[in-house]
Amino acid sequence: MNDQEAKAFIEQLKQEGLLTEENQPIWEMIVPERLKRMYDVLNKRTRHITILTEAVDDPHNQAAVLRSAEAFGLQDIYVVTGQAPFQPNPFVTRNADKWLTVHQKSDISTAIRELQSAGYQVLASYLREGTIALHEMDVSRPTALLFGNEHRGVSEEALHLADGTFMIPMHGFVQSFNISVAAALTLYDVTQRARKQAGEAYYLTLSERKELYEKWMWHTLHPRTRKMMKMRLGK
Numbered sequence: 001m002n003d004q005e006a007k008a009f010i011e012q013l014k015q016e017g018l019l020t021e022e023n024q025p026i027w028e029m030i031v032p033e034r035l036k037r038m039y040d041v042l043n044k045r046t047r048h049i050t051i052l053t054e055a056v057d058d059p060h061n062q063a064a065v066l067r068s069a070e071a072f073g074l075q076d077i078y079v080v081t082g083q084a085p086f087q088p089n090p091f092v093t094r095n096a097d098k099w100l101t102v103h104q105k106s107d108i109s110t111a112i113r114e115l116q117s118a119g120y121q122v123l124a125s126y127l128r129e130g131t132i133a134l135h136e137m138d139v140s141r142p143t144a145l146l147f148g149n150e151h152r153g154v155s156e157e158a159l160h161l162a163d164g165t166f167m168i169p170m171h172g173f174v175q176s177f178n179i180s181v182a183a184a185l186t187l188y189d190v191t192q193r194a195r196k197q198a199g200e201a202y203y204l205t206l207s208e209r210k211e212l213y214e215k216w217m218w219h220t221l222h223p224r225t226r227k228m229m230k231m232r233l234g235k
Contacts, residue, residue: 006032013039017206018213026217026229038216041099042209044073048142048202049187049194052115052122054108054158055082055149056179063092064180065147070096072187075204075212078103080111082149098219112146112161120144124154125182126165127175134168139190140197147179 001009009032013019018039019027027035051069056062056079066088069077077100079086086104088097105111112122123137124146137143146162148154159165168177168185177185195202204212218226229235 001032001036009036017210023214023217025233026214026221029225029229030217030220034220035217038213038220041073042213042216043203045075045204045209045212046073046191046194046202047075047204047208048198049074049139049190050076050078050115050120050142050144051183051187052078052080052111052144052146053148053179054080054111054146054154055152056147057082057084058150059084059087059089060092061150061178061180062086063088063090063097065183066093066100066102067096068180068184068187070100072191074100074187074191076101076103078105078111078115078144080105080108099216108155108158109161112144112158115144116163118142121163122146122161124148124159124162124165125167125186126154126159127167128159128165131165131167134166134186134189135193137166137190138197139194143190143194145183145186145190147183150179 010019010027013027013035019035051065051074053062053065056065062079066077079102081104105114115122120142121138122144125148146154146158148158154162166186168182170177176182218229221229
């Protein structure tokens, strides 16, 4: 990006309201190429699809789900811990978690009811009578995908509260995938179809993009620089 292109891009962000006089001390410290990279990712972000994990204990699985969610453009992840704390393996996340909004909830009932109150249908990954195949899932409406513990799966309480169940069709002797694999396969299918079915409703609103873009600008600063800037701006 040459100087002329950089100036034009900065002006575009100002016109869209993503760069303001208030956050100018922050964005002036970020190279235009980095601002452009964040902008491109921001415009593909969604809250139309989200993931809820219940009692996923393995740090590798916790991290892999976060990494897949970020890679497929999700912004929000909801987490209910089980026997182990939520401590995703940093070598697996590769910092994907710092770009996500992670909501930790105290119990599965609270998590599901809050999502439903916010307009989401909650669909659990589970194999039972009446379960629909992944490709039959209606993703034209906001959808929360629920994945359970590595060994026990989704709890009976969660199944009772969920709006339905889905499964990934398999053609071998095994009848289940590891949760991290199941989440990745599901997101690949669901996000592609939801973009087409939901249209503009799939993407973030302008106010959501403004709030998130400023957060990302803070995140991209070096920790020492970030601390200095917060002191300077009284944050």
